[in-house]
Amino acid sequence: xxxxxxxxxxxxxxxxxxxxxxxxxxxxxxxxxxxxxxxxxxxxxxxxxxxxxxxxxxxxxxxxxxxxxxxxxxxxxxxxxxxxxxxxxxxxxxxxxxxxxxxxxxxxxxxxxxxxxxxxxxxxxxxxxxxxxxxxxxxxxxxxxxxxxxxxxxxxxxxxxxxxxxxxxxxxxxxxxxxxxxxxxxxxxxxxxxxxxxxxxxxxxxxxxxxxxxxxxxxxxxxxxxxxxxxxxxxxxxxxxxxxxxxxxxxxxxxxxxxxxxxxxxxxxxxxxxxxxxxxxxxxxxxxxxxxxxxxxxxxxxxxxxxxxxxxxxxxxxxxxxxxxxxxxxxxxxxxxxxxxxxxxxxxxxxxxxxxxxxxxxxxxxxxx
Ligand code: M6R
Numbered sequence: 067x068x069x070x071x072x073x074x075x076x077x078x079x080x081x082x083x084x085x086x087x088x089x090x091x092x093x094x095x096x097x098x099x100x101x102x103x104x105x106x107x108x109x110x111x112x113x114x115x116x117x118x119x120x121x122x123x124x125x126x127x128x129x130x131x132x133x134x135x136x137x138x139x140x141x142x143x144x145x146x147x148x149x150x151x152x153x154x155x156x157x158x159x160x161x162x163x164x165x166x167x168x169x170x171x172x173x174x175x176x177x178x179x180x181x182x183x184x185x186x187x188x189x190x191x192x193x194x195x196x197x198x199x200x201x202x203x204x205x206x207x208x209x210x211x212x213x214x215x216x217x218x219x220x221x222x223x224x225x226x227x228x229x230x231x232x233x234x235x236x237x238x239x240x241x242x243x244x245x246x247x248x249x250x251x252x253x254x255x256x257x258x259x260x261x262x263x264x265x266x267x268x269x270x271x272x273x274x275x276x277x278x279x280x281x282x283x284x285x286x287x288x289x290x291x292x293x294x295x296x297x298x299x300x301x302x303x304x305x306x307x308x309x310x311x312x313x314x315x316x317x318x319x320x321x322x323x324x325x326x327x328x329x330x331x332x333x334x335x336x337x338x339x340x341x342x343x344x345x346x347x348x349x350x351x352x353x354x355x356x357x358x359x360x361x362x363x364x365x366x367x368x369x370x371x372x373x374x375x376x377x378x379x380x381x382x383x384x385x386x387x388x389x390x391x392x393x394x395x396x397x398x399x400x401x402x403x404x405x406x407x408x409x410x411x412x413x414x415x416x417x418x419x420x421x422x423x424x425x426x427x428x429x430x431x432x433x434x435x
Contacts, residue, residue, distance in 0.1 A: 073416070079224050079412065081225050082271070087264040088214045089213050089232040100236055100239050100257065105209040112165075118144070119160070119185070120148070121148050123150050125226070125304060126223070126227075132231055133238065134147050135296060136234065136238045140242040140253070148181075149177075161189055166185040166191070167192075167193050168195070168207060169195045169196075170194070171198070173194070175431060179202055192207040193209045197218065199212060222422075222425070224408050235256070259398055263394075263398065266394060270391055270402055280371065287337075287338050289315070290309055290316075291337065292317065292407075294356070298356070299320075301403050302320065307319075308407060312415035314418075318332075325359060326362070333366045335367040336367060337369065338368070338369050339363045342373050343357070343378065345378075348395060348399075364384050370385055371389065374388065374390060375390065376390045377393070391406070
């Protein structure tokens with residue numbers, strides 16, 4: 067049942083190219099248009115949207131954080147991302163023209179369900195991104211986009227995360243198309259880039275062995291820090307969450323620009339810092355900024371583990387360990403940069419002798435508030 071893998075988590079990591087392909091399947095027309103047939107909202111409903119809230123928990127929340135960058139860029143609709151467990155307690159401003167996107171692999175997470183019920187009471191439209199057909203969250207939503215990534219058994223979410231990202235990209239692109247806004251002309255190019263992702267993920271996974279070796283090396287570190295900027299910031303949060311839940315190690319993700327406002331004091335001789343680097347081809351300034359953050363932490367003794375694009379020579383002098391990922395446009399990069407962090411956490415946990423698929427104190431689906 068584990069298909070020859072030691073853990074379900076490794077199997078599910080390996081399934082990611084197919085899972086991403088399955089999320090895209092049947093949703094892109096020949097002409098590059100995006101079809102979201104389970105979205106029971108009219109084009110007029112979508113044109114009326116003036117604000118988006120994404121609500122989710124854990125890894126799904128991190129997918130939402132990435133989605134904000136893409137959705138705001140493509141659609142110019144303001145988009146906020148909120149932990150579902152916080153949402154209803156602060157009396158958010160919602161009305162008919164608010165679109166609330168609830169992201170949940172299981173479709174049963176109570177915090178997310180309560181957030182969506184609150185949104186519906188306030189007359190907002192609710193769109194669910196979900197992996198489990200017929201579960202409660204999609205049933206109670208106005209519309210649903212299923213991720214079709216197949217059952218996810220391991221408690222730690224992997225393929226569900228990547229496919230949640232794909233679903234969010236599709237929604238962003240669809241909204242941009244329907245509303246015909248400024249960046250609508252980018253849609254065709256992004257669709258083509260999305261279709262290349264399964265192949266890129268296959269290439270990445272074929273060359274993952276160095277990450278496993280690194281994991282054995284890091285298994286006794288007292289803490290591991292993760293830094294990133296822009297969409298690399300939620301990837302850093304996700305890398306840290308994976309390590310906490312699987313390896314029971316202290317780990318924290320930071321926006322790289324925040325380091326100098328406090329967290330840099332944590333860095334000691336040999337502290338591992340995982341740095342998520344954006345494509346140098348995309349937003350050049352962003353790339354330069356993180357390269358200088360890497361220099362800063364290294365100057366204070368950090369051992370740097372750099373996740374960068376193939377051919378990125380600027381990071382070479384500052385990388386104690388370099389993990390390369392296929393070239394990918396900035397907004398889509400989390401689809402590749404997350405994968406080595408999943409493998410890293412899984413292998414560190416295994417090296418520490420933990421039950422990778424069933425970490426202590428955790429359940430796959432959290433059905434209490
Ligand atoms: O089923 P959901 O996507 O609603 O679950 C949300 C979180 O509980 C989940 O992502 C959790 O954080 C995972 N264990 C992370 O790997």
